[in-house]
Amino acid sequence: MTHVVVIGAGQAGAACVAKLRALGFEGQITLIGAENVLPYQRPPLSKKYLLGEMALERLFLRPESFYEEQNINLRLGTRVTAIDTVARKVITGAEELAYDHLVLATGAAPNxxxxxxxxxxxxxxxxxxxxxxxxxxxxxxxxxxxxxxxxxxxxxxxxxxxxxxxxxxxxxxxxxxxxxxxxxxxxxxxxxxxxxxxxxxxxxxxxxxxxxxxxxxxxxxxxxxxxxxxxxxxxGVGVNPNTALAESAGIALDNGIKTDALGRTDVEAVWSAGDCASFPYKAEQIRLESVPNAIDQAEVVAENIMGAEKPYVAKPWFWSDQYDVKLQIAGLNSGYDRIVSRDNGDGAKSFWYYQGETLLAVDAMNSARDYMVGKRLIEGGKSPSAEAVADMTIEIKDLMRL
CATH class of the missing domain: 3.50.50.60 (FAD/NAD(P)-binding domain)
Incomplete structure (x- = not known):
């Protein structure tokens, strides 16, 4: 029976094992996490959870019963000490687990x-x-x-x-x-x-x-x-990808654990997803630290373990909550040379990043419609003129038709 072992029980690891079962994978699945709690979402930790507005149970991505019902062997409080890619084994202290496919979803650690x-x-x-x-x-x-x-x-x-x-x-x-x-x-x-x-x-x-x-x-x-x-x-001075296990196993690194467009590393049967993984994006090898990336990338890896041969096409978006302001970001702003502003009043604003005539990214503060339109434009490869974006007499939704 095929055995998929996933190291890292964060957003990416949890998404990968859930997707495997949703796709009908009938083999053995083991999800290994270093923490002693069920896989949980991290973004609310520094916001609603710290404020006391969210209970611990609401952090959990899925109830414990899900892993039992889906026959997922959840190994919490367990640290992997080494990977033998030749024998295809994962070592956790004195125990060895054989794998047919290994997914590294080891995340990142704060500086x-x-x-x-x-x-x-x-x-x-x-x-x-x-x-x-x-x-x-x-x-x-x-x-x-x-x-x-x-x-x-x-x-x-x-x-x-x-x-x-x-x-x-x-x-x-x-x-x-x-x-x-x-x-x-x-x-x-x-x-x-x-x-x-x-x-x-x-x-x-x-x-x-x-x-x-x-x-x-x-x-x-x-x-x-x-x-x-x-x-x-x-x-709060940034994070670094957790690559020590991969490095000691001889797996290639490049701004994280290097993967190809399918999520494969340079070692056969070893995959990677989430904050620890870098992947090809517009002729670069990039790494994204975000929940949407962790989920989407991990689900594509699950599909490719099942033989889909599907490239991961990143659709970068991020968010941050501060006081009563919700910041939503679409796209990647690297290389911008011009900023265009839209002021919707009452502190609701958006800033649009352009490189020449090309729209790269949008920062939207309490401007959900600006964010949604910007995200659709970027994902569709469309760039309205900067003059049109700055013209407040033009409805935001009408930018889709320009």
Whole structure:
């Protein structure tokens, strides 16, 4: 009987095994997860779950009964220590599992502050998994002082939760502006103003020199010499794909675990999907850190394990919730040279990224219709003129016909 082993019980791993059964795969399936909880969704961790607005059970992607009913061997609290691609075995401590197909859905891990600058002190947190958020949740008490290191989406979302709970929030970003790596200055300005309106002190072009304390952080020194008294610190300075298992097994890497358009690695019968995997996209090898990518890519891998020979065609989209603002992003903005704005009033705006005459991406803040139209245009390879997008006398839906 054919045995598919999936390493990583996050969004990609869970999507892959569910799709296999939905497609009628009758072989053996084993899903291995390092955490001791059922596969769950991560985005609400730094938003509704941390705010106390979502119960743990609502995080779970599927109830435990699903895995039993679908005859999926769910191995939680289990770490894979090695992969033997010649013998086609996965080693978990003293146990070996033979596989016919192996899917690496090992995700990514957050960057941490080095111990040399106090990163190992108590009260210093990252935001990645359930244990991280459960550990920091008791810190969110009104009036306390939190330092957030990093002005990307994770840092800004954590700042929004802290400010909403009445904490005194300082956010430091060593780049010239928040969101510099992922967004245009217009989007950065929008969210800087939003956070300032909620009392967050945003310090840009300023880094963290070190944290101080006896066992637990009490003070932070910034690169300009400023000393900040803090009660705790949240670090949001990006992630790196979990590639150690693949690398030790001799599987090729390229900005993650390198796959072809079908999701195959360079080793026979080994596939990869999700945050850890890179794949071909417009003559580049890219990696996307998003829930939609994890699900779609993993489902295509499941189809190809079943023999579909179906290329994965990425349709990049992302989102972020901060206060009462929902940011929705369609497309990838790499290479843009022009921004076009649409202002729908009451803080609802969208920014459209162009490279020459080609529409690349859209950032939409509380502008769901702008997002949906932009997404359809990008996926359809259509580019309305920048002048038409900027013309507020033209209905957003009419851009589809221009």
């Amino acid at each position: 941490r502050l080095p111990a040399s600058i106090g990163g190992d002190l108590g009260g210093v947190y990252v935001v990645r998994d359930l244990a991280d958020v459960d550990a920091m949740a008791p810190e969110f008490v009104e009036g306390r002082r939190v330092l957030i290191v990093g002005g990307g989406y994770i840092g800004l979302e954590a700042a929004a939760v802290a400010a909403s709970k009445g904490l005194k929030v300082t956010l430091v970003e060593m780049s010239e502006r928040i969101l510099q790596r992922v967004a245009a200055p217009e989007t950065s300005n929008y969210f800087r103003d939003l956070h300032a309106a909620h009392g967050v002190e945003v310090l840009e072009n300023l880094g963290l020199k070190g944290l101080q304390g006896e066992g637990r952080v009490v003070c932070a020194e910034l690169t300009d010499g400023t000393q900040l008294d803090v009660d705790f610190v949240i670090v």
